[in-house]
Each structure stands twice: as structure tokens, then as C-alpha cells.
Amino acid sequence: MNKTDVNKGSDDYSVRSVVMEMKNITLRFGGVVAIKEISFDILEGEIRAIIGPNGAGKSSMLNVISGFYSPQEGEIWFRGEKRPWLKPYQVARQGIARTFQNIALFEGMSVLDNVMTGRLTHMNSNIFSQALWKGQSEREEVENRDHAERVIDFLEIQHIRKTPVSRLPYGLKKRVELARALVSEPSLLLLDEPMAGMNVEEKEDMSRFILDVNDEFGTTIALIEHDMGVVMDLSDRVVVMDYGRKIGDGAPDEVRNNQDVIDAYLGVSHD
Amino acid sequence: MPDQVLFATEVVLNGLMAGVMYSLVALGFVLIFKASGIFNFAQGVMALFAAMTLVGIQNGQVPFSHLFNAIFGTKIHYFGWEVHSVIAILLTVIVMIFMAWAVQRYIFQYLIGQEPIILFMATIGLAYFLEGVADLMWGAEIKTLNVCLNSDTCLPQGINTVIDSVTFGWFGYGFFVDNLDISATIVAIFLVAVLVIFSQYTKQGRAMRAVADDHQAALSVGISLNYIWILVWSVAGFVALVAGIMWGAKSGVQFSLSLIALKALPVLMLGGFTSIPGAIVGGLIIGVGEKLFEFLIGPMIGGATENWFAYMLALLFLVFRPQGLFGEKIIERV
Numbered sequence: 001m002n003k004t005d006v007n008k009g010s011d012d013y014s015v016r017s018v019v020m021e022m023k024n025i026t027l028r029f030g031g032v033v034a035i036k037e038i039s040f041d042i043l044e045g046e047i048r049a050i051i052g053p054n055g056a057g058k059s060s061m062l063n064v065i066s067g068f069y070s071p072q073e074g075e076i077w078f079r080g081e082k083r084p085w086l087k088p089y090q091v092a093r094q095g096i097a098r099t100f101q102n103i104a105l106f107e108g109m110s111v112l113d114n115v116m117t118g119r120l121t122h123m124n125s126n127i128f129s130q131a132l133w134k135g136q137s138e139r140e141e142v143e144n145r146d147h148a149e150r151v152i153d154f155l156e157i158q159h160i161r162k163t164p165v166s167r168l169p170y171g172l173k174k175r176v177e178l179a180r181a182l183v184s185e186p187s188l189l190l191l192d193e194p195m196a197g198m199n200v201e202e203k204e205d206m207s208r209f210i211l212d213v214n215d216e217f218g219t220t221i222a223l224i225e226h227d228m229g230v231v232m233d234l235s236d237r238v239v240v241m242d243y244g245r246k247i248g249d250g251a252p253d254e255v256r257n258n259q260d261v262i263d264a265y266l267g268v269s270h271d
Numbered sequence: 272m273p274d275q276v277l278f279a280t281e282v283v284l285n286g287l288m289a290g291v292m293y294s295l296v297a298l299g300f301v302l303i304f305k306a307s308g309i310f311n312f313a314q315g316v317m318a319l320f321a322a323m324t325l326v327g328i329q330n331g332q333v334p335f336s337h338l339f340n341a342i343f344g345t346k347i348h349y350f351g352w353e354v355h356s357v358i359a360i361l362l363t364v365i366v367m368i369f370m371a372w373a374v375q376r377y378i379f380q381y382l383i384g385q386e387p388i389i390l391f392m393a394t395i396g397l398a399y400f401l402e403g404v405a406d407l408m409w410g411a412e413i414k415t416l417n418v419c420l421n422s423d424t425c426l427p428q429g430i431n432t433v434i435d436s437v438t439f440g441w442f443g444y445g446f447f448v449d450n451l452d453i454s455a456t457i458v459a460i461f462l463v464a465v466l467v468i469f470s471q472y473t474k475q476g477r478a479m480r481a482v483a484d485d486h487q488a489a490l491s492v493g494i495s496l497n498y499i500w501i502l503v504w505s506v507a508g509f510v511a512l513v514a515g516i517m518w519g520a521k522s523g524v525q526f527s528l529s530l531i532a533l534k535a536l537p538v539l540m541l542g543g544f545t546s547i548p549g550a551i552v553g554g555l556i557i558g559v560g561e562k563l564f565e566f567l568i569g570p571m572i573g574g575a576t577e578n579w580f581a582y583m584l585a586l587l588f589l590v591f592r593p594q595g596l597f598g599e600k601i602i603e604r605v
Binding site: 109121 | 472474484489490491492493494
């Protein structure tokens with residue numbers, strides 16, 4: 001898979017602006033150190049992967065970014081400002097959308113309704129005008145609906161628009177979750193193992209969608225994956241974690257040849 | 272038409288109206304259970320509390336006056352003014368919203384992620400606490416609720432006499448329907464319409480449905496769970512107020528009012544704990560069933576069936592259709 005950076009600001013990473021920067025993040029659960037002094041940045045318009053073996057702290061890292069965990073030490077800088085420790089819903093309102101490893105969808109709602117919830121942060125009209133369906137709320141509703149339909153088309157889930165999510169197979173649920181995250185027009189999109197539990201064909205589909213989203217909307221994406229092959233094809237830059245520490249950071253090719261990374265993946269003993 | 276059939280029709284009509292009163296109570300339960308998984312034992316007491324607050328404000332009673340007088344040796348009981356019903360209702364709504372906030376802030380915020388049984392126990396505690404507060408605030412004596420609903424001021428010249436004469440003209444037999452029951456039905460229809468519009472078309476309603484479905488997913492689309500739970504308790508408080516007004520107008524505002532919660536249980540078992548239409552249909556079925564059973568079978572077994580019929584029906588439902596008529600069927604995947 002060859003990536004072409006048509007819609008991105010620049011191919012030169014030193015020119016791009018930093019969307020988010022982690023500085024010395026340390027996260028502990030009691031005596032267990034899940035993340036130890038990790039720093040890295042995410043640049044505008046790139047696909048940034050976080051990889052590592054099981055239990056390396058990847059998901060914890062994503063949960064720190066999205067506010068589900070608050071680390072004991074370190075700082076997060078978002079769009080050039082130091083971010084205070086926020087709750088998950090506050091992070092979402094800042095324009096950071098996410099998906100979950102084991103899918104968190106509204107099972108009782110249709111696909112369209114699920115996607116529409118992704119627009120909740122874009123609804124500003126007051127409750128009475130919403131109830132009466134007049135004025136600002138009407139315009140907003142039309143606009144939000146329009147947006148949702150575009151994303152639904154883009155991710156090729158038109159045929160299941162009205163289907164309750166609980167009836168969908170796993171691969172489609174993952175895609176609906178991506179749609180819900182995408183529809184909020186996030187300035188940073190976090191994907192937690194978007195390809196976990198998928199067959200080869202579904203993985204290829206998902207990879208294509210991730211690349212297309214990045215190309216078409218210029219969305220900055222940070223994703224977690226432990227399938228090395230997929231990640232190397234997909235991402236611009238890769239952070240490698242092992243036992244809560246960062247052991248590699250750079251372009252896929254650099255990382256692939258890093259001795260520490262090879263050791264971590266092949267399981268060389270640490271002595 | 273033979274008199275028996277006409278009489279039975281009248282019984283059904285009255286049953287439907289009585290059912291509306293049950294539905295009103297059951298609605299409050301469903302709202303909270305759906306959104307937060309809490310079975311709110313305090314719903315009945317909330318209705319009592321709301322009704323007492325309303326009467327207290329209307330009559331210009333000084334809240335906590337007994338406490339006040341005991342400490343300072345004064346003898347203040349009334350401000351000496353009367354508050355118009357509409358203003359009093361608005362003030363009571365504000366009190367109920369404050370209660371919702373306090374319940375979330377001081378009880379359930381500390382119990383996030385606990386077992387359902389623990390949340391249930393907390394609501395039992397809340398029920399007794401709220402009953403105590405209501406007693407302390409407004410006193411324990413029975414009060415009459417005088418919103419225009421139970422007199423003839425709202426419905427011109429007593430709509431029951433109109434119905435009576437119209438049906439007499441049609442069938443040669445006049446139907447008797449209670450004025451209050453008619454008002455309750457109208458109010459209930461209006462209330463349900465408002466709730467439906469709120470939950471289907473507003474941002475807050477959508478967020479409420481989202482929270483009811485999946486907490487984590489709700490957080491990830493920018494919904495504050497805390498805010499939604501306060502909102503849900505406020506809405507349930509408002510529904511409790513409506514139920515409190517209706518029941519209070521019917522049987523006086525007294526402490527036994529909190530027992531109407533028990534009447535809601537069979538309704539919920541019939542309709543399902545998670546369904547708003549279920550609460551309404553369940554209430555209607557129980558209302559009609561109760562009255563018809565008393566009318567048809569009652570004389571054969573010595574009457575007084577209304578006390579136990581609802582529970583009997585609920586028991587049958589538990590055996591044959593535990594999820595209720597409209598509840599979600601739970602299928603475990605193995």
C-alpha cells in the first residue's frame with residue numbers, strides 16, 4: 001500500500017504543527033506502573049500509531065489522552081495550550097473523538113441514531129426551539145443530518161442506516177463506531193485497536209477507510225494496534241511501547257530496524 | 272343495549288381512568304430505571320414530598336416551622352399569605368430540581384458502578400430520609416390539596432354532569448365519571464406527550480437515551496453523565512409532582528400517599544421496567560382488570576378483590592412473561 005499525502009499540509013514533518021504533545025506521562029495503578037515517563041507528539045494530519053506487545057500500556061495511553069484515566073505525573077499539551085485534567089466528556093467536547101477496543105455503541109438505537117449522537121456537541125439551540133422544531137434548531141438538525149449522511153455514505157454503511165446496531169455483525173459495528181467518532185469532525189481521532197478480531201478482508205476494508213478518512217478529511221489520527229504488518233503500512237510515524245516505557249519512535253522503517261523493538265516483539269529476556 | 276353491558280362499559284371506563292393514576296406513578300420509576308439502572312424505591316415518597324411542598328407553599332406555611340419554634344420558643348406557623356396555584360407549582364418544580372441535584376451530588380455520585388442491589392438500598396434510605404424531611408418541613412397533619420383540578424373551576428360546570436346527560440340521551444343510561452379522573456387523564460396525556468417530545472426531539476432527550484443505553488459510549492460523544500442523571504431525577508421529580516397532585520387531590524395529602532409506590536409495582540411487572548409505553552399500558556390494564564374483576568367475579572367470592580387482584584396478575588406475569596409486555600427480553604449468550 002503506497003500512501004500519497006495529497007491533502008496534507010506538507011510532507012516535511014518539521015513544518016507541520018503539533019496537535020498534541022505528551023510530556024513525561026506517568027500512570028500508576030496502586031503499585032503497578034502502567035505508563036512510565038512517556039513523551040511523544042502528534043502532528044497535524046498524520047496517522048500516528050502506538051504499538052507494543054500485550055500489556056505494554058497502549059490502551060492506558062489512549063485512555064489518558066481521552067480523559068478516562070488521569071496520570072499522576074506529566075502534562076498534555078493540546079493545540080499549543082497545556083490541558084488541565086479533564087473528564088472524558090470534556091475531552092470529547094474539545095474535539096477529540098475515540099472508538100473502543102470492545103465497541104461501545106448504543107445497541108438499542110439504529111445506525112443513523114448512533115451516528116447522530118456524534119453530533120450532540122454541535123447542537124447549540126435551546127431546548128424549547130428544539131422541542132418545537134423551529135428556527136435555529138431546524139437549521140441545525142438539517143445540517144447535522146446532512147453531515148451524518150455524508151459520513152455514512154463515505155464509510156459505505158448506507159444499506160444498514162435504519163438497522164438496530166444490536167443486529168449487526170462485528171465488523172460493521174466497528175465501522176459504525178468509526179462513523180460516530182468521525183461525524184463530530186474531530187481535530188484528533190483516537191482508534192483503539194480498530195482491527196482487533198477482524199478477518200483479513202475486514203482488516204483490509206478498515207485500513208482503506210482509515211487511510212481514506214485521513215486523506216479526504218485531513219483528520220489527524222492516533223491508533224493502537226498490535227498487528228505490526230497493518231500498522232507499518234498504515235501509519236506515518238510509530239511509537240513503540242513495552243512494559244509501560246517508550247522503546248522506539250519514528251517512521252515505520254526506522255522502528256522496524258530498531259533492536260529494542262525487535263527484542264520486545266521476539267521476547268528477548270531483560271537481564 | 273341491556274343494562275348489564277352498559278354498566279360493564281361504565282366499569283371499564285372508570286377502570287381506564289383509575290389506571291391512568293397508576294401509570295402516573297409507574298412512569299417515574301421507568302424514567303430513572305431506564306437511565307441509570309436504579310430502581311427508585313423513593314418514587315412514592317417523592318410524590319408525597321412534592322404534594323406536601325405544593326400545599327405548604329400554597330398555604331404560605333413556614334418550612335421547618337416546628338423545628339424553628341422548638342429552638343427559639345416562637346410560634347410562627349404561617350407567613351400569612353396564599354400563593355396562587357400556578358406559582359406554587361413552579362416553586363415546587365424548583366424544589367424538586369434542587370432535590371434531584373442533592374440526590375445525585377450527595378448519594379449517587381459516590382455509588383457509581385455499584386451493584387444494583389446497593390443502589391436499591393440507597394433509595395430505601397432516601398425514601399425514609401425524604402419522609403422525615405417532609406414531616407419536619409411541613410408537619411404531619413393531613414392537608415387538602417386545592418389545585419383547581421378537583422373542583423369544578425377547571426372543567427366548566429362539572430364535565431361529569433355533561434357526560435351523564437349525553438350518555439343518558441344515547442343509551443337511556445347515564446355514565447358516571449369522576450371529575451378528577453377526567454382531569455387526571457387529560458393531564459396524563461399531556462404529560463406523556465411532553466415526555467415523548469422531550470426525549471425524541473431535544474438534545475437533552477437524545478443524550479438521556481444515549482446514557483440509558485451505554486455509559487462509556489455516552490461519555491465518548493461528550494455527554495456528562497452527572498448532568499444527565501440530575502436531569503433524569505428532575506424529570507422523575509416532576510412526574511412525582513404530577514402524581515402527587517392527582518393522588519393528593521383524590522385522597523388528601525397524607526403520609527400514606529407514599530404507599531402508592533406499591534401500586535406501581537404490579538404495573539411495572541406487567542409493562543416492563545424499561546418501557547414508557549409499558550408503564551402506561553400496564554397501568555390501564557391493571558386499572559380495567561381490577562374494576563372488571565370486582566364487577567364480574569367479585570360477587571361470587573365475596574368481593575374486596577381490588578386489594579389483591581393487581582398483585583395476583585403481576586405474579587402470573589412473573590411466571591409466564593418475566594420481562595413484561597414491553598420490556599427487553601434478556602438473552603444470555605453462552
